[in-house]
Amino acid sequence: MTSIYRYILFHKPYGVLSQFTQETPKHRTLKEYIEVPDVYPVGRLDWDSEGLLLLTNNGQLQHRLANPRFGHKRTYWAQVERIPDVDAINKLQTGVKIQDYCTRPAQVRLLSEEPPVCDRNPPIRFRKNIPTAWLEMTLTEGKNRQVRRMTAAVGFPTLRLIRVSIAHLKLEGLQPGEWRTLTDSELKMLLV
DSSP: OOOOOOEEEEEEOTTBOSSSOOSSTTOBOGGGTOOOTTOEESSOOOTTOEEEEEEESOHHHHHHHHOGGGOOOEEEEEEEESOOOHHHHHHHHHOOEETTEEOOOOEEEEOSSOOSOOOOSSOOOOOTTSOEEEEEEEESOOOTTHHHHHHHHTTOOEEEEEEEEETTEEOTTOOTTOEEEOOHHHHHHHHO
């Protein structure tokens, strides 16, 4: 009997756990959105992060994408407190010490305007005297709360975090809570 693999892209909303099991009644989980049996997230997004989540029942692919040895790129938009200076961006690009670990070099750029994102519910805290900025950060590793820890380490705490791509897969076209199956061309590129 041959098994049929499933590959799903999901736009995880803020406040949703990257799991199907509900640990407490107040936690929202993937089960509220995805009624496909036996698929599991590749990696995770914290409950307070939003954006692209890939789910599959292909264990080999899950392992390959989650393993930092393979260096799959993940791109995030991080809304940070204040406007990062050149020094902070250089530190993020070359590697930041968080706890007892130094992050791998990352691609980081300050976005000149707010990216096309939908409103978040609840909205981020707004402070009239403190401006915010958006960074685009592409990492090849996924340590626990890494983007948040990196921006905090250089003095610009993350207020909102959205993953916009995993490898060549993009969030575009999915509203929070929506999911779709990968296209044949997306899947072919993923399995290479």
